[in-house]
Amino acid sequence: MTIATTDAAERLGLSLRSSLAVHLAEHGHLPASRGRHGSVAGSLVDEVERSGLRGRGGGWFPTAVKLRAVVESSAARGRLSTTRRPVVIGNGMEGEPASGKDAMLLAASPHLVLDGISAAAYAIGATEAYLAVHRGSHLVPGLLAALAERAEATVDEIAIRLVTPPARYVASEESALAHWVGEGVATPVHDRKPFQSGSGGRPTLVQNVETLAHLALIARNGGPWFAGAGSPAAPGTTMVSVGGAVAAPGVVEVPTGTSVASILDRCGGPTADVAGYLTGGYGGAWVPPAGFAATPWDPDSVREMGGVIGASVLWAVGPDTCPLHEMARVAAWMAGETAGQCGPCAFGLPSVRDDVHLLAVRRAGAGDADRLRSRLGLISNRGGCKHPDGTARFLATGLAAFPDEVAAHLAGRCSFGSTRPGSPSSLPVPEARLASADVNGRDFA
Numbered sequence: 001m002t003i004a005t006t007d008a009a010e011r012l013g014l015s016l017r018s019s020l021a022v023h024l025a026e027h028g029h030l031p032a033s034r035g036r037h038g039s040v041a042g043s044l045v046d047e048v049e050r051s052g053l054r055g056r057g058g059g060w061f062p063t064a065v066k067l068r069a070v071v072e073s074s075a076a077r078g079r080l081s082t083t084r085r086p087v088v089i090g091n092g093m094e095g096e097p098a099s100g101k102d103a104m105l106l107a108a109s110p111h112l113v114l115d116g117i118s119a120a121a122y123a124i125g126a127t128e129a130y131l132a133v134h135r136g137s138h139l140v141p142g143l144l145a146a147l148a149e150r151a152e153a154t155v156d157e158i159a160i161r162l163v164t165p166p167a168r169y170v171a172s173e174e175s176a177l178a179h180w181v182g183e184g185v186a187t188p189v190h191d192r193k194p195f196q197s198g199s200g201g202r203p204t205l206v207q208n209v210e211t212l213a214h215l216a217l218i219a220r221n222g223g224p225w226f227a228g229a230g231s232p233a234a235p236g237t238t239m240v241s242v243g244g245a246v247a248a249p250g251v252v253e254v255p256t257g258t259s260v261a262s263i264l265d266r267c268g269g270p271t272a273d274v275a276g277y278l279t280g281g282y283g284g285a286w287v288p289p290a291g292f293a294a295t296p297w298d299p300d301s302v303r304e305m306g307g308v309i310g311a312s313v314l315w316a317v318g319p320d321t322c323p324l325h326e327m328a329r330v331a332a333w334m335a336g337e338t339a340g341q342c343g344p345c346a347f348g349l350p351s352v353r354d355d356v357h358l359l360a361v362r363r364a365g366a367g368d369a370d371r372l373r374s375r376l377g378l379i380s381n382r383g384g385c386k387h388p389d390g391t392a393r394f395l396a397t398g399l400a401a402f403p404d405e406v407a408a409h410l411a412g413r414c415s416f417g418s419t420r421p422g423s424p425s426s427l428p429v430p431e432a433r434l435a436s437a438d439v440n441g442r443d444f445a
């Protein structure tokens, strides 16, 4: 993905390729007084609360609540407990195939993310800090160079280690990430949350790298400064990965609440009539085109239109791409990306994958479509993590957003002439990955 046109509202320095010297000239050092080790949350946590920052990894959960939960969990353990001191993990895995924002940020402003890890660790009294990018990521050499610069200049109070868990969709779910860092196993953990007992049984803060970059700016400029941009309920700027039927697909940074039409304009505008939008990514939701262009890009407004802002993916489907074909391709990939530990993943996802395939290739009857809908209703809220829920929502909202196309396929027709091979608005689906061979075994870059 490329950086779309830049804008005065940008804060994260996406057009830079920051060395430590450039970064410090631009932002200055982190203020040392904002956090304090110990059982009481540092003043940075108060500042984050004032900012209204919500996590950019998909759930848009209030960051201050998470920081406090880790501090309280750590304080609740006996002072002598060896599993008392927290761990911080920056989540730069970017498991969503249609997202490019985290890689863009880590390439352009690695030190802002590393500052965020450092500041969060300092504020909550963490004694271990990690940055995770997926195994094989092209970012590794640049990040190792950035970490070496920081070690040389003794910027960080505790060393930040780069880790490269397997490039599997569920490996970047927060409990799986903590599991990997602590035990070398990249599967989600059902019975406890990372903030209670994560890496090595220690309270663990997992934050998306964009969240951490915003946190680093809040540490310098304060919460009210951050809240001065964007929608009041989810303030600040947000990166958006824009793809599909637009002239210049890429990543933009905009204040939350910017209209979908303005975001598309920043990427050269739609290249054709848009048949529908995928919002949030493959764990997100489809939205029909009517009225969506005027929608503000923030969690509540997107939800009111039936979408999910999630990992901030905005994908326009053009007339060269059959959405049902796209749904079948993505469902096949998502069904192969489970950790296979729970019923909805072991049995539910393969069944809906097969149902939607029949529909896409126009071999399904009305009974098959009904069976697909009822199976989708049975999948949610039954797994150890939200992977099956996201897949079910992706498919259920797709069926609802394209009713005419579902009817056409049931009648043996496709209005889009199916997806043309190599079509620019066809969703990216990574090559099939090895079943579970690579979710065990740890390595540190």
Ligand SMILES: Cc1cc2nc3c(=O)[nH]c(=O)nc-3n(C[C@H](O)[C@H](O)[C@H](O)COP(=O)(O)O)c2cc1C
Pocket: 054, 055, 056, 057, 058, 059, 060, 061, 091, 092, 093, 094, 095, 096, 169, 170, 172, 173, 174, 175, 206, 207, 208, 209, 211, 212, 385, 386, 387
């Ligand atoms: C299947 C699955 C995959 C996920 N992949 C990612 C990911 O690649 N990057 C990410 O930041 N969050 C991902 N998440 C969300 C994380 O579990 C977690 O909520 C997030 O890293 C927390 O950061 P935030 O509070 O800063 O958003 C995923 C969640 C699920 C259920």
Ligand code: SF4
Pocket: 170, 188, 189, 337, 338, 339, 340, 341, 342, 344, 345, 346, 382, 383, 384, 385, 386, 387, 388
């Ligand atoms: S729901 Fe699926 S991906 Fe999540 S823990 Fe269970 S088997 Fe693994």
